[in-house]
Amino acid sequence: MAEPLLSVRDLVVEFPTRRGTLRALDRVSFDIGEGEVLGMVGESGAGKSITGSAIIGLIDRPGRIAGGEIRLRGERIDTLPEDKLRRIRGKRIGMVFQDPLTSLNPLYTVAQQLIETIRTHLDVSEREARERAVALLDQVGIPAARRRIDDYPHHFSGGMRQRVVIALALAAEPELVIADEPTTALDVSVQAQIIDVLRDICADRGAAVMLITHDMGVIAETADRVAVLYAGRMAEIGPVRDVIKAAEHPYTSGLMGSIPTLAQTADRLTQIPGSMPRLDAIPQGCAFNPRCPRVMPHCRTDQPPLTPRAQGRQVACWLYAPAGAAHG
Amino acid sequence: MIAFILRRLAQSVVVMLVVALISFALFRYVGDPVASLLGQEATAADREALRARLGLDQPIWVQFYEYIGRVLRGDFGISYRLQQPVAQLIMQRLPATLELALVSGIAAFVFGVALGVYTALNRRGWISNAIMTISLIGVSLPTFLIGVLLIWVFAVELQWLPSFGRGEVVELGWWRTGFLTESGRAALILPAITLGLYQLTLIMRLVRAEMLEVLRTDYIRFARARGLSNRAIHFGHALKNTLVPVITITGLQMGSIIAFAIITETVFQWPGVGAFFINAVRFVDVPVMAAYLMLIALIFVVINLIVDLLYYVVDPRLRVDRGAARH
Numbered sequence A: 001m002a003e004p005l006l007s008v009r010d011l012v013v014e015f016p017t018r019r020g021t022l023r024a025l026d027r028v029s030f031d032i033g034e035g036e037v038l039g040m041v042g043e044s045g046a047g048k049s050i051t052g053s054a055i056i057g058l059i060d061r062p063g064r065i066a067g068g069e070i071r072l073r074g075e076r077i078d079t080l081p082e083d084k085l086r087r088i089r090g091k092r093i094g095m096v097f098q099d100p101l102t103s104l105n106p107l108y109t110v111a112q113q114l115i116e117t118i119r120t121h122l123d124v125s126e127r128e129a130r131e132r133a134v135a136l137l138d139q140v141g142i143p144a145a146r147r148r149i150d151d152y153p154h155h156f157s158g159g160m161r162q163r164v165v166i167a168l169a170l171a172a173e174p175e176l177v178i179a180d181e182p183t184t185a186l187d188v189s190v191q192a193q194i195i196d197v198l199r200d201i202c203a204d205r206g207a208a209v210m211l212i213t214h215d216m217g218v219i220a221e222t223a224d225r226v227a228v229l230y231a232g233r234m235a236e237i238g239p240v241r242d243v244i245k246a247a248e249h250p251y252t253s254g255l256m257g258s259i260p261t262l263a264q265t266a267d268r269l270t271q272i273p274g275s276m277p278r279l280d281a282i283p284q285g286c287a288f289n290p291r292c293p294r295v296m297p298h299c300r301t302d303q304p305p306l307t308p309r310a311q312g313r314q315v316a317c318w319l320y321a322p323a324g325a326a327h328g
Numbered sequence B: 001m002i003a004f005i006l007r008r009l010a011q012s013v014v015v016m017l018v019v020a021l022i023s024f025a026l027f028r029y030v031g032d033p034v035a036s037l038l039g040q041e042a043t044a045a046d047r048e049a050l051r052a053r054l055g056l057d058q059p060i061w062v063q064f065y066e067y068i069g070r071v072l073r074g075d076f077g078i079s080y081r082l083q084q085p086v087a088q089l090i091m092q093r094l095p096a097t098l099e100l101a102l103v104s105g106i107a108a109f110v111f112g113v114a115l116g117v118y119t120a121l122n123r124r125g126w127i128s129n130a131i132m133t134i135s136l137i138g139v140s141l142p143t144f145l146i147g148v149l150l151i152w153v154f155a156v157e158l159q160w161l162p163s164f165g166r167g168e169v170v171e172l173g174w175w176r177t178g179f180l181t182e183s184g185r186a187a188l189i190l191p192a193i194t195l196g197l198y199q200l201t202l203i204m205r206l207v208r209a210e211m212l213e214v215l216r217t218d219y220i221r222f223a224r225a226r227g228l229s230n231r232a233i234h235f236g237h238a239l240k241n242t243l244v245p246v247i248t249i250t251g252l253q254m255g256s257i258i259a260f261a262i263i264t265e266t267v268f269q270w271p272g273v274g275a276f277f278i279n280a281v282r283f284v285d286v287p288v289m290a291a292y293l294m295l296i297a298l299i300f301v302v303i304n305l306i307v308d309l310l311y312y313v314v315d316p317r318l319r320v321d322r323g324a325a326r327h
């Protein structure tokens, strides 16, 4: 099997607090293949953003990676010193945040921010960087890019600003783009366009995408595979079609039940009775057990491992785990 | 842009008119100008004659109108005590105050920003903690005490620096400067520290708080995610955004520096307008007091205008035609 572009294994992220250590991610594992679009879904607080931050080594202090490993083309990046990590951020992994309104520095023109990013990572002249910047803006669909490039962020509408952010994320031709709810803060009318721009430009350049979203409709249309997080743990991963058609994890089934039609936005994923536990109150065993319609006695004592299934799917649920794994 | 400046100018004029009114009221109602000018032995007829000559028999609004007219011509009356034109007396002393304020202000800004940035970036270091603790003392000690302490240590005990006066001055036209002589510069040091210390700590704390705030913003996070160097992030993106609000406060502090120079000038017998004002108060020299009030107000207004314009230059968001977001 070809080596995945990104490989995350047993990633643990912890936040030490006065009342003990909170585990925001508990042994999360997944891969992203070359040029693949991986959708990541989960309720608010499931750990989606933390996963993205951990990959580029930007977890807010005092949070820290407390275990596991992250590899980019086989090379470990979670243990790199800051100056080496810096050359991965932006250069090999691009990042798009939720709110384009606040992602751009208001005191710098779009050109300044783009050129700065390009010249940080690529050895090009100011002039060449500028040409590249114009081309990038053009590709993300900003009309009259050459004229608009010297404008300040506040001159652009929300949708246009997010295009600028995407251009910035792609400025140094990264192999992977992590987009953390790139459309949540935008007008509904432009959300689909932004997702299209993101998907097309990444497909063009062969960049893989980790798309974090609440919107199962977007996942269904955009992603190749989907990963479902629950309370900092991976519940299920698999090809989008298969997972949507026949979810295996009871939590995922509940989620899919909450998509009225795929085209509509199923925003907050709360069709399942109850709510996701807070980090300081995760039950023993399977984190989903208090809400699970198919809960079994040992679900309350033992945590189910992520188990490989057919078609490259993986599920963390005792309904599918090999017998005896509980004691392993 | 033009509209913005005009609006600001109009506001400034209103402020100055209000101050002129207060200053006029002071002039007119504190003490008796006729008695002050004529002394005890004048006859009732003399008084009436002077009253008429000064226009004090006119309706009050006419008097105010004429007062404004005189002020605009730079005529602030005659000092009761020194019997010389107030404008002239003040102009003689203004350079001393302005030089002192300028040096203190620049030092306060430069060191305040530098220390603020340092303590924000090294939040947990012991040096930062030490600076923050010392700065707390800096803001809580009264100015005159700092002045006296500095005099005691550096002038009396160590005898490194003079304890009073301006040293030798050089005349550049009507402007007497202390910058050009060694003794003039040496004499500036202690008063400048005394006057600037409070503003320095204020600016430092402001910069620190603002910088910490900015470092938490999304655009700094995004800048990190783009792999920019720490230097570019801290001294480019973060510092620039920090300075936008800091400029306003610092500018306004310049006004306070000039106003607070009263205490420092008194402690160091600095021959500026502040010490002159204190003397005027002691002798109820009303024309001088009124003129000083106008002068300080004018300085505040001018500084405010400059700050507004600077703000405008620094922050592109203010430069837009309103309702901008084009598609």
Ligand SMILES: Nc1ncnc2c1ncn2[C@@H]1O[C@H](COP(=O)(O)OP(=O)(O)OP(=O)(O)O)[C@@H](O)[C@H]1O
Binding pocket: A015, A022, A024, A042, A043, A044, A045, A046, A047, A048, A049, A050, A051, A060, A061, A062, A063, A279
């Ligand atoms: N600085 C922090 N200190 C303590 N806990 C934190 C911190 N940052 C995040 N967390 C916790 O980590 C968990 C995961 O947060 P994360 O931001 O990844 O959620 P998310 O899945 O992105 O949710 P959302 O959909 O709301 O963005 C949350 O429970 C949150 O409370």
Ligand code: SF4
Binding pocket: A249, A250, A251, A286, A287, A288, A289, A290, A292, A293, A294, A295, A296, A299, A304, A316, A317, A318, A319
């Ligand atoms: S492990 Fe048990 S509780 Fe958890 S999802 Fe599976 S069946 Fe439900």
Ligand SMILES: [Mg+2]
Binding pocket: A048, A049, A050, A180
């Ligand atoms: Mg999030």
